[in-house]
Amino acid sequence: MSTVAAPSPKAKAEILTPELLAQLERLELVTRKIFRGRMKGERRSKRKGQSVEFADFRNYVAGDDLRLLDWNLYARLDKLIIKLFMEEEDLHFYTLIDASMSMDFGTPTKLEYAKQLAAALGFIGLVRGDRVRIESIGQPASYRGPVLRGRSNVWRMIKQLDEMAPGENMPLTTGVKNFCIRNPGKGIVLLISDLMDKQGYEAALRYFVSNEMDCYVIHLLSQEELQPDVKGDLKLVDCEDADEAEVTISAPLLARYQQTLAAFTRGAQEFCTRRGIHYMLANNQLPVADLVGQHLRRRGLVR
Known part of the structure; x- marks a missing residue:
């Protein structure tokens, strides 16, 4: 379960700025599949x-x-x-955020970036009359986040995101399985995660495929992970299970790291593509407005 913290006006303002809202007003969410909604909406x-x-x-x-x-x-x-x-x-739009400790890294942290992206896409859905639900990986199968609909629920959505804190170290597969159990309906689901799980991400993504959802995966990494600026003798500590490793950072080691990272992201993209899942690797330095208005637009999630 998410750690609850009191929302602050400053945090709210940072999630959806007036400049970002002005760009989002003109967009709408799109799905490749036909889903029978429960209420009349604004989409054809x-x-x-x-x-x-x-x-x-x-x-x-x-x-x-x-x-x-x-x-x-x-x-x-x-x-x-x-x-x-x-x-x-009406369209059912779900966002599932990875709130594990590995997401509490980078500037801004990957979790902060994920929350802003979720807020941006959720805002588009709300103003278009879609049904929006935002949840995190660490929630049990019995928990169901509120279903939001309509512009009047924008600040309720932001409050929910503002209360989401890192620390949910549930395995990715368990978190996605629980999500699919409590959300059996059809719709668009967006997973925002760094996919860093020692048990792998493959079984987790298969649950989305079996649930017949229109699935998008934002593979979110920080600039520090993509281009690490470290050197010398270091002790690396896993933020999720406290596993330790002592390493000496050298040019050959950094080169092997880049090769391993490239293989990891390429493998995730190929896995998703073969199963009809939209995949995108995102850098936390890319403005959310550009990610939504350009990259996700080209991939068909918004128009």
Whole structure:
């Protein structure tokens, strides 16, 4: 369970600045799949239904609503024709944040960056009438975060994110499994994580595939991890299990580190691509506005 801290106005302002909000207002979330929502929303569905916006005609079949018959066409063509209208649906948008201790690293920390990204995408969903739920990896299967909908819930979302603190060292696979148990519905799910788990990330991501969600993975690393500026004799301590290793940093060792890191990120991308999961490697120095407005736009999550 997340450690709860009192929200501060300063933290709230840092998550969603007025400049960022102005850019987000023009965007909307997009899914490649069709999901049946629970409420009317503001997005056009590929299904036909009832609204004020005309979509198409089709021939009448037994059982159709007689109120949808076009009597003018019947008078002209002597055929029973049904008018179809564009259905509007709400979208379920889930964000799952890795709040383990490894995410409490970098400037800004990876967790701080993840919360700003979650807030930005959540804001887009809320102002478009989508159903937004934000949770973290360390929550038990019985816990279900609040479902938010509508612009009036923006500050409730920010308060929830502001209370999220590092320290949830639940294995990634267990956290994702619990998430899928408590959220069996369809929708878009965004996982923001550094994927640093000694048990691996593969089993965790398979749960998203089996849940038939439209899944995006933001593989978030800090600049210090991507380009470490260290040298000399060091003792490295794992922030999650206190495992220690004494190393001497040299040019050959840094070169091997870069090779290992490249193999790690390339493996994660290939794993996701083979399973229809959108993958993106993100640097905590990339402005969230650019990540959302450019990179995620090209990948089809927003438009």
